[in-house]
Amino acid sequence: MLRLYDSRMSGNAWKVRILLNQLGQPYERITLDLAKGEQLTPQFQQLNRFCRVPVLQLDDGRTVVESGAILLHLAEGSRYLPDDPWLRSQVTGWLSFEQGDLQKPLALCRVYHLKGITEQMAAQIEQFHNEGYLALARLEQWLVQHTWLVGDHYTVADLGLFAYVSLASQGGFDMHRFTAIGQWLERVKNQPGWVELLPAG
Amino acid sequence: MLRLYDSRMSGNAWKVRILLNQLGQPYERITLDLAKGEQLTPQFQQLNRFCRVPVLQLDDGRTVVESGAILLHLAEGSRYLPDDPWLRSQVTGWLSFEQGDLQKPLALCRVYHLKGITEQMAAQIEQFHNEGYLALARLEQWLVQHTWLVGDHYTVADLGLFAYVSLASQGGFDMHRFTAIGQWLERVKNQPGWVELLPAG
Numbered sequence: 122m123l124r125l126y127d128s129r130m131s132g133n134a135w136k137v138r139i140l141l142n143q144l145g146q147p148y149e150r151i152t153l154d155l156a157k158g159e160q161l162t163p164q165f166q167q168l169n170r171f172c173r174v175p176v177l178q179l180d181d182g183r184t185v186v187e188s189g190a191i192l193l194h195l196a197e198g199s200r201y202l203p204d205d206p207w208l209r210s211q212v213t214g215w216l217s218f219e220q221g222d223l224q225k226p227l228a229l230c231r232v233y234h235l236k237g238i239t240e241q242m243a244a245q246i247e248q249f250h251n252e253g254y255l256a257l258a259r260l261e262q263w264l265v266q267h268t269w270l271v272g273d274h275y276t277v278a279d280l281g282l283f284a285y286v287s288l289a290s291q292g293g294f295d296m297h298r299f300t301a302i303g304q305w306l307e308r309v310k311n312q313p314g315w316v317e318l319l320p321a322g
Numbered sequence: 323m324l325r326l327y328d329s330r331m332s333g334n335a336w337k338v339r340i341l342l343n344q345l346g347q348p349y350e351r352i353t354l355d356l357a358k359g360e361q362l363t364p365q366f367q368q369l370n371r372f373c374r375v376p377v378l379q380l381d382d383g384r385t386v387v388e389s390g391a392i393l394l395h396l397a398e399g400s401r402y403l404p405d406d407p408w409l410r411s412q413v414t415g416w417l418s419f420e421q422g423d424l425q426k427p428l429a430l431c432r433v434y435h436l437k438g439i440t441e442q443m444a445a446q447i448e449q450f451h452n453e454g455y456l457a458l459a460r461l462e463q464w465l466v467q468h469t470w471l472v473g474d475h476y477t478v479a480d481l482g483l484f485a486y487v488s489l490a491s492q493g494g495f496d497m498h499r500f501t502a503i504g505q506w507l508e509r510v511k512n513q514p515g516w517v518e519l520l521p522a523g
Contacts, residue, residue: 170464171419183408187422190415197407206398207384213414214391218372221388221421244445263371 123148124178126168128155129319130235132228132284133188134175139280140195143314152319189216192277201277211271215278218256219285226253227285230292239293246293253289257299260286264301268308275312283309288318324349327369327377329356330520331436333429333485334389335376340481341396344515353520390417393478402478412472416479419457420486427454428486431493440494447494454490458500461487465502469509476513484510489519 125141125148127134141148153159153174160172169176169186177185177194185191193213196202203209226249233242260282263270270278287306290296296303309315326342326349328335342349354360354375361373370377370387378386378395386392394414397403404410427450434443461483464471471479488507491497497504510516 171423171460179408185408185411185415187415187418189418190411193414194407194411206395207380207386210386210391210395213394214386214388217388217390217418217421220418221425222372224422225426245449248446259372 122180124151125149126151126153126165126174126176126178127319128153128160128174129322130155131174132288132318133224135318136188136280136284137175137177137191137195138319139283139314139316140192140201140277142316143201143312144195144199145314146195187220189213189220189281192216192281196277201275201280203272203276208272212276212278215270216281218259219282222256223253223260223282224285226250226256227289227292227294230294231285231288232292234292249292250294253292253294257286257289257294257302261299261302264305268305275309279305279309323381325352325379326350327352327354327366327375327379328520329354329361329375330523331356332375333489333519334374334425336519337389337481337485338376338378338392338396339520340485340515340517341393341402341478343517344402344513345396345400346515347396388421390414390421390482393417393482397478402476402481404473404477409473413477413479416471417482419460420483423457424454424461424483425486427451427457428490428493428495431495432486432489433493435493450493451495454493454495458487458490458495458503462500462503465506469506476510480506480510 123146125134125137127138127150129152159165160174166172168178168184171186175188175191177191179185185194193202202212230246230249230253233239233246239246269275270282283306286302324347326335326338328339328351330353360366361375367373369379369385372387376389376392378392380386386395394403403413431447431450431454434440434447440447470476471483484507487503
């Protein structure tokens with residue numbers, strides 16, 4: 122059986138849980154406590170050279186790391202990843218934009234807020250807000266004219282961007298500025314098989 | 323004919339020029355002057371919603387954006403991208419790590435040095451050096467034990483990480499700390515069809 126190493130708060134792991142559920146793919150879940158550094162042990166480093174979640178472990182023990190790579194791997198052959206080469210290139214382009222431009226500013230501002238360290242991190246938060254708002258504006262501009270990120274239906278591109286964008290307000294981003302993003306988030310949540318983020322526990 | 327929109331200094335565009343040459347693929351090159359904001363015009367935004375280079379334009383006018391997505395698209399069916407699904411997932415995992423962890427700290431420190439604004443940007447450079455050294459250490463650890471990033475030969479994963487890592491010293495990174503990375507950079511440069519970065523011009 123597939124095994125997913127995740128954590129309760131990780132948006133990157135959340136994406137994978139949603140897709141596994143949408144694919145009807147059974148899996149075992151191992152939830153790490155990142156505050157205890159469980160992702161930094163030598164044993165875990167054997168599973169992921171980058172020492173973070175999510176990690177998908179296949180039946181034969183081999184692992185796939187990085188959320189975008191896991192989504193693409195799992196979605197292969199399903200309705201969630203187009204076969205057409207050009208459409209596929211658009212999916213990987215959006216997933217790259219998410220990891221390069223959106224994920225870090227949105228995720229780290231959220232961490233600073235959840236940890237209650239916004240005062241110490243004020244300069245960093247200001248910089249991440251500038252970066253994050255720029256990336257969100259690019260996304261909004263696309264969604265004003267398109268229902269989905271790629272082609273005419275929901276794909277792993279939408280799922281890849283959904284997680285941290287939907288959590289951005291937890292990092293102090295004013296998401297009321299982005300009407301088209303708000304409507305798109307609702308469309309993603311309404312996809313069959315969508316599941317909530319794990320409770321903080 | 324394929325058309326590549328690039329810039330002289332972009333490491334992301336350099337990757338694509340190397341691969342096009344390695345594939346023996348003829349293309350037309352349109353080199354933008356980013357200092358003049360040529361990537362911010364409405365016309366260029368029609369080609370790339372993210373307003374940056376590289377952009378690959380296909381014969382029919384459609385575009386592929388984001389360097390990792392362009393590499394994967396061009397390499398399809400070639401020796402530079404494995405067919406095996408798991409090996410392919412490792413390629414996309416490394417390309418995701420590059421965009422999420424390596425590219426920004428390495429590229430922006432290089433920009434600050436090239437523009438001669440390291441004093442004003444000292445705090446930002448310190449933070450980027452911390453991030454960049456951590457990512458470089460993960461890469462070094464892998465390369466101490468492996469010749470290539472994925473499988474037993476050169477792939478677009480190597481090419482994807484090569485560009486900004488090979489330019490990191492221009493951003494003040496002390497690359498003498500990373501012996502295995504240095505040897506791997508030489509192996510990549512020695513691949514048939516490899517080409518130099520464009521001169522500053």
